[in-house]
Amino acid sequence: MPVFTDYSTLSRDLRVLPSFAPPLPRVSPKFDPGSEEKYEVIIAGAGPAGLFLEVLLARYGLTDASLLCIDLKPSALKSGQADGLQPRTLEVFQSLSLADEIIQSGCQMWELAFWNPTTAPKNIERTSIVPDVSVPARFPHEVTIHQGRIERILEDDLRRYSTRGVQRSSQLTRVVIDEAGDPEFPVEVDIEGPSGTRTVRTKHLVGADGAHSLVRRSINIELEGETSDFIWGVVDFVVETDFPDIRRRCAIHSDKGSVMVIPRERIATGEYLTRLYVHVQDEVAPDSDIVVKEGAESDKKSKAKARREKISLESILAQAQEVFKPYKIRPRRPDAVDWWAAYQIGQRVSESFTKQDSKGVNRVFIVGDACHTHSPKAGQGMNVSMMDSYNLSWKLIHSLNGLTPQIGSGDKVLDTFQTERLTVAKQLIAFDKEFSSMFSGQIGPEDDQEGGLTHEQFLEVFSTGNGFTSGCGIEYPENLLVDKIHIEGLIAGTDYLSGVLRPGRRLLSVKVKRHADGNKRELQDDFPSTGRFRILCLTSTDLLDASGDSSKALNHISQILSKFPKGILELVILHSLSSNTFDWPDLPEVVKAQAEMQFYNGTDLDDAYRIYGVDPKKGAVAVVRPDGYIGTVASLDNIDGIYAYLRGSLREVETTAN
Amino acid sequence: MPVFTDYSTLSRDLRVLPSFAPPLPRVSPKFDPGSEEKYEVIIAGAGPAGLFLEVLLARYGLTDASLLCIDLKPSALKSGQADGLQPRTLEVFQSLSLADEIIQSGCQMWELAFWNPTTAPKNIERTSIVPDVSVPARFPHEVTIHQGRIERILEDDLRRYSTRGVQRSSQLTRVVIDEAGDPEFPVEVDIEGPSGTRTVRTKHLVGADGAHSLVRRSINIELEGETSDFIWGVVDFVVETDFPDIRRRCAIHSDKGSVMVIPRERIATGEYLTRLYVHVQDEVAPDSDIVVKEGAESDKKSKAKARREKISLESILAQAQEVFKPYKIRPRRPDAVDWWAAYQIGQRVSESFTKQDSKGVNRVFIVGDACHTHSPKAGQGMNVSMMDSYNLSWKLIHSLNGLTPQIGSGDKVLDTFQTERLTVAKQLIAFDKEFSSMFSGQIGPEDDQEGGLTHEQFLEVFSTGNGFTSGCGIEYPENLLVDKIHIEGLIAGTDYLSGVLRPGRRLLSVKVKRHADGNKRELQDDFPSTGRFRILCLTSTDLLDASGDSSKALNHISQILSKFPKGILELVILHSLSSNTFDWPDLPEVVKAQAEMQFYNGTDLDDAYRIYGVDPKKGAVAVVRPDGYIGTVASLDNIDGIYAYLRGSLREVETTAN
Structure with missing residues (x-):
């Protein structure tokens, strides 16, 4: 078109760049390290747990001056083998706009x-095919x-x-809490890097440094548990096979042993990888990379070592072939492993x-393999580790930015990290023990159950575990940030896995239609991982009545929003009325003023009210934490309950002004 | 987990990088420029059309040695104002894995x-709200x-x-076709860059150099058409308004004139932009940036210029306010424009x-604004321009890589670029004329139609145009690559917009379930923009019968696949049987051998057979071109028809071996 006049602002040009996450408000004093090398947070280890924590803190607003992450590896390329992402982890990545490449390039x-076993010559037969993820989730599949x-x-x-990124070829060699030296930066560490060792102080240290964690050992915490006698081989390869389900996840039990098939992503040749977990039929003594006892134990270890060394690629593949018989399975080419x-x-x-420290402030944290190890078969490793960091990240930044309430000594919000994640870790271990040992055991044919396990028993453990393994059924215990208040008749039902609102569980995504523009959206997209709390108000059918419950509740919420630092609380509103039968002036003013683009029809697409267990006639209000978990719920006439919860979670503006 | 043996291949580390598109096979001799600066393709201009072409050619395998794109702009940041993407363009971006940021960060x-007008004091009232995209599409919305x-x-x-990327601060100053100088590189151009002017030769030159295209003028092609008398102002700003539909696209006709509202993306402040197109009630003479005639016309132009200069931001906003009355609309702050x-x-x-050239080979092409200009209101500019490049790109690389058939003189495949895109451009202009002039005209209140336009007439043009403006209803005319063969009873229905298979139209995406792994996918994901033709076989219900029509057809297709260069043809297969009632051995061998991961249940999710107009009892076969458009369709017993089409589109292996 012939344009004859054209004017644009400078800021317009900048909008060609990808969007940045908006940093959180900070009401605490600006960080000033002075002349020494000091940080607010040091992260030891840049595996998935450490790196994810650094990404989150950087997005919340911590700069390179405040935040240091070190790793011994000279580059990012060398990598581990925890290659599965669970539906809940995908939701979290989506909330950071980081899911697309994973979902498109991974194997779903x-x-x-x-x-299961059957009579020869078939030996094994398919008992059933079930959905890999049997609970509602935004992404109803795992990704490898x-x-x-x-x-x-x-x-x-x-x-x-971050300009610096991860500081590489560097590791911690010493960790002490020394409050006398500098009470504000009480953690003193030695970092050994390419140009020697230096001593650095920090407010907080996070050990994401793996199963042999120096951070954990420095604060005298031990891993407790045991190594089983089960030995497994694992192999990733391009297969040549006539086994019909090679592109499905499979649990294969034969009379010759057990194999788990994990289909994997396509590689550059255009071929697809397959992972096999193969139970090696040879018992050895427990390995122990922690709590080494002298004497008998170490003798046992060295014998076990000799036996383990006999395990080779060839022996793993030979054992797999035994289990798969009469189907053939082998690498497509000699170099296909x-x-x-x-x-x-x-x-x-x-x-x-x-x-x-002595004042009760959590100064050192451990996350990921540093605080829990388990078997890989439930596909939890990388997921639980990153979710540790996800849980810690916003509590840590809230504490540093002065956004947590001042209640007694210490920082009670930070305390909830352990409360919540230790519970999950213990559940994980318990599930993993049951699942692994069942998986390593025998399953008999249906007509021969003597001493064995039935398929139905195995399926039962798998299915009940699915809420847990998918990450979608995690429920944090009651604590400062989880108020499991129960109001008779407010929330109907107990099928929390299917979305019924439950403090301690994540808010299930539902499809909703936005009033302002008719945009059909996933509700979770209004809960991005930017460190904000949100109030989710499911208004009642009296929304258009200026003196109704919904209107009163919204006006009350509006007052509460102003009591906390600007930008730390957001409002999302659902309604159950017919779309386009009313306009903005028919609604309480707060709707357009506070939530013009977060106001949705909650029944046109998915029936959010039914899914969440909320009666449209009564409505309900929930607080959703920065990590997407529900903090508390209240009735529309109990906004004071919401206020009480928020005062326990956030510092009020008035308090700051003192 | 305690790992005690661990081995991995070197190639494993490389898989941390984003996936690359697989380059196309090349059967023509390797490109050897010798000692002079020569290219296979030079692209003039790196706006959306030129840049998109360069990206596509680079992904198909052209290296910096073969491919040069120049642009006068010193950096990419300065940008135009064609800010809308249509559903079809989104599908194409998705086929390149480039859609995610656009869909997430743009305004849907x-x-x-x-x-429309009504009586005072309301002046205007909402007549209706309709879906912005009324035809089936993978993404049922536009994005700004x-x-x-x-x-x-x-x-x-x-x-x-590409290491070089776009060569900036450079422009063409001379273009000639000089076959005598070098018949293989007949296009000679002068490029003026920061270090002077150099003369360079190329096999092909593409002018993506805008409405004033030097390339177009150098080959003596003129833009034909006219500038209307309608003057419009356009403004992007953060609005302060009580108009209820400000976040919807709106067509507003009032007695005071017309405004189109285009909601736009969120900006860094957290606020949302709005674009208004405002009809300025002041007629001026046509501007003419082409074919300037001396005398009267230029006198008229200078008078018009004076009048246009009177148009200011303030006058545009004031006119908008008149149309919106009684609603208020203004920039939220003075700097909100x-x-x-x-x-x-x-x-x-x-x-x-x-x-x-003299041998009939297309040597110079023009794309985008260089060959068509129009009004912005149908949101077509950037879309049609990029689709020009999309159409040209694979034909050009097929020609360069020796993949096009040798039929007579010239390269008939390259001829189809003009056949197809000129048709679309002419349709675009015709639609745009009708739409723009209706939009600039008056719409009377329902009880006063004298000389005006009724709302129903306007809505009719909008709706029938939606297939065109969405890009989803584009139909290329019959040509070498579009064989509109009609077989009585093969394809049922004529609702091509809703997906009924039609040569010349794009294949609508449907949701299908993969046999191998139960993956629920969009079928378009098996048609990525990698330059390959695909055969889409909708098998009939006799698929499990080894001597049935489906089996025979698949075996015949398998033979055909081997007749063309390896990797240029892919096979996608649908079936209408019940899932998991059969295994690979029950199927024709070709299914697993050629399409293990492209074999789908076509009725479990969407009913692809019904949508595509195919009787499951009979089946059908379609050829889908590299750009996702259907080339031809045939019955299962006419695979020779498929072969005939492909021989017209691709070079056979035998031919190459001569």
Whole structure:
């Protein structure tokens, strides 16, 4: 078109860049390290747990001056083997706009086939095919993808917020809490890097430094648990097979042993990888990379070592072939094996996840493998580790930014990290023990159950565990940030896995239609991981009545919003009225003023009221925490209950002004 | 887990990087420029059309040695104002894995509200709200997003394939076709850059150099058409308004004039932009940036110029306020105006899009604004321009890589670029004329139609145009690559917009369930823009019968696949049987051998057979071109028809071996 006049602002040009997450408000004094090298947070280890924590803190607003992450590895490319992402982890990545590459390039696992023993010559037969994820989730599948790729995606994003990125070829060699030296920066560490060792202080230290964590050992916390006698081989390869379910996740039990099939992503040749977990029929003594006892135990260990060394790629593949018979399975070419390893199943968890200073402030934290190890078969490793960091991240930044309430000594919000994640870790260990040992055991044919396990028993453990393994059924226990208040008749039903509102569980995503523009959206998209609390108000059918319950509740909420630092609380509103039968002037003013673009029809698409267990005639209000978990729920006439919860979670503006 | 043996291949580490598009096979001799600066393709201009072409050619495998794109702009940041993406364009971006940022960060337009005159004091009232996109599409909405951001996304992707990227601060100053000098590189151009002017040769030159295209003028092609008398102002700003539909696309006709509202993306302040197109009630003479005639016309022009200069931001906003009355609309703050411009509507198209050499080979092409200009209100600009490049790109690389058939002189495949895109451009101009002039006209209240336009007439033009404006209803005319063969009874129905298979139209995406792993996918994801043809076989219900029609057809297709260069043809298969009632051995061998991961249940989710108009009892076969458009369809017993089509589109292996 012939344009003859054209004017634009300078800021317009900047909008070609990807969007940045908006940093959180800070009401505490600006960080001033002075002349010494000091930080607000040091993270030891840049595996998935450490890197994810750094990305989150950087997005919340911590700069390179405040935040340091070190890792011994010289580059990001060398990677581990925890290559599965659970539906809840995908939701969290989506809330950071980081899910697309994973979902598009990874292998989506939608189905699980069970194969069990039968009579020769068939030997094994398919008992059933079930959905791999049987609970409602935004992404109803797992994804398998190279762990190194997850780390690269995180590091790419980190580079947008941090000039330094991860400080590499560096490791901690000493950790002490020394309040006398500097009470504000009580954690003193030695960092050994390419140019020598230096001593650095920090407000908080996070050990994401793996199962052998120096941070954990420095604060005298031990991993407790045991290594089982089960030995497994694992191999990633391009297969040549006539087994019909090779692209499904499979649990195969034969008379010759057990194999788990994990389909994996496509590689550059255009071929697809397959992972097999193969139960090696040879018992060895427990390995122990912690709590080594002298004497008999170490003798046992050295014998076990000799036996383990006999395990080879060839022996793993030969054992797999035995289990698959009469189907053939082998690498498509001699060089078609991508990776293989052997391991013993071990489940351990540390008794504590934090170390406090003398004032009760949590100064040192451990996350990921540093505080729990388990078997890989439930696909939890990378997920639980990153979710540790996800849980810690916003509590830590709220504390640093002065957004947590001043209640007694210490920082009670930070205390909830251990309360919540230790509970989850223990549940994980318990589930993993049951699942692994069942998986390593025998399943008999249906007509021969003597001493064995039935398929139905195995399926039962799998299905009940699905809420847990998908990450979608995690429920945090009652604590300062989880108020499991129960109001008779407010929330109907107990099917929390299907979305019924329940403090301690994540808010299930539902499809809603926005009033302002008719946009059909996932509700979770209004709960991005930017460190904000949100009030979710499900208004009642009297919304258009200026003196009704909904109107009163919204006006009350509006007052509460102003009591907390600007930008830390957001409002999302659902209604159950017919779309386009009213306009903005028909609504309480607060709707357009506070939530013009977060105001939805909650029944046109999904019936959010029914899913959440809320009666449209009564409505309800929930507080959703920065990590998407529900903090509390209240009736429309009890906004004081919402206020009470928020005062326990956030510092009020008035308090700050004192 | 305690791992005690661990082995991995080197290639494993590389898989942390984003996936690359697989380059196309090349059967022509390797490109050897010798000692002079020579290219296979030079692209003039790196706006959306030029940049998109460069990205596509680079992904198909052209290296920096073969491919040069130059642009006068010193950086990518300065940008235009064509900020809307249509559903079909989103599908194409998705087929390149480039849609995510656009869809997440852009403003999705789902609804369109019509506002029409009524009696005072209301003046205007909402007549109806309709879906903005009324035809089936993978993304049922438009997206508005800064054009500069699209360019940045393209350039980011380009950088993965090209070290040089766009050669900036450079422009063409001379273009000639000189076959005597070098018949293989007959196009000679002068490039003026920061270090002077150099003369360079190329096999092909593409002019993506805008409405004033030097390339177009150099090959003596003129834009034909006219500029209307309608003057419009356009302004992007953060609004303060009580108009209820400000976040919907609106067509507002009042007695005071017309305004179109285009909601736009959120900006860094957290606020949302709105664009208004405002009809300025002041007629001026046509602007003419082409074919300037001396005398009377230029006198008229200078008078018009004086009148246009009177148009200011203030006059545009004042006129908008008149139309919106009684609603108030103004910038939220004095600095809340992001961009504004004034323009005249003009529709022009060039009579030819290419220039051939003496042997009939198309050597010079023009794309985008260089060959067609129109009004912005149908939101077509950037879309049609990029789709020009999309159409040209694979034909050009097929020609260069020796993949096109040798039929007579020239390269018939390249000829189809003009056949197809000139048709679309002419349709665009015709639609735009009708739409713009209706939009600039008056709409009377329902009881007063004298000389005016009724709302129903306007709605009719809008709705029938939706297939065109969404990009989803584009139909290329019959040509070498579009065989509109009609077999009585093969394809049922004529509702092509809803998906009924029709040569010349794009394959609508449907949701299908994969046999191998139960993955629920969009079928379009098996048609990525990698330059490949695909055979889509909708098998009949006799698929499990080894001597049935489906089996015979698949075996015949398998033979055909081997007749063309390896990797240029892919096979996608649908079935209408019940899932999991059969296994691989029950199927024709070709299914697993050629399409293990492209074999779907076509009725479990969407009913693809019904949508595509195919009787499950009979089945059908379609060829889908590299750009996702259907080339031809045939019955299962006429695979020779498929073969005949492919021989017209691709070079056979035997031919190459001669």
